[in-house]
Amino acid sequence: MHPRFYSYEPKNGHGLAHDPFNAIVGPRPIGWISTKSNAGILNLAPYSFFNAFNYVPPIIGFSSIGHKDSLRNIEENGEFVWNLVTKSLAEQMNTTCVSVGPDVNEFELAGLEAVASTIVSVPRVALSPVSFECRATQIVQLEGLDKQKVQSWLILGEVLNIHIDEVFLEGGIYDTASAGHILRGGGPADYFTVGQEQLFKMTRPKSI
Secondary structure, eight states, rough: OOOOOOOOOOOOOOOSSSSOOHHHSSSEOEEEEEOOOTTEEEEEESSSEEEEEETTEEEEEEEEEEEOOOOOOOOOOEEEEEEEGGGGHHHHHHHSSSSOOOOHHHHTTTTEEOOOOSSSSOOTTTTTSEEEEOOOOEEEEEOTTTEEEEEEEEEEEEEEEEOOOGGGGGGEEEOOOTEEEEEESSTTTEEEEEOOOOOOOOOOOOOO
């Protein structure tokens, strides 16, 4: 028996209680991005449209829905840091979601210590077990099929330095399951954890 499909054209609205798009494309890693303005004001904000896009050189990216402080700071000086969000940092990350003025330091707002990076001038979250120091390579304002620009910007950056808590390196391999990653789901409040119970292994098939 074939499944019954609920179908809709996004341009006409979804007609549901909550837009399912970002619930389907998920769960997604969280881009917890720290930046600093040229005036020296720190900013820390989570972005749910985030991922990695290249190995060599390592390139990560996030999308800013709206011209927000993180984007403005990166436009000023080209630097940012990605900080891994773990279950133990979930509440602090959620605090940094709040909409505040550009003069507010979200590190202080969430009670988080900022520690100096090695290469970039932007600090990282001291309690985050993994951080990527980055410099922006591209900032692209997105557009639709009609070539009209939308109020979203894709920020791509090359990872220049990586910090990993050594407790999560087992035999030289990063232990994702033990690090306590959390991921953004759909709906207004859904998050997921990564743990050993979700782990299974598959090796790539050999070339034919």
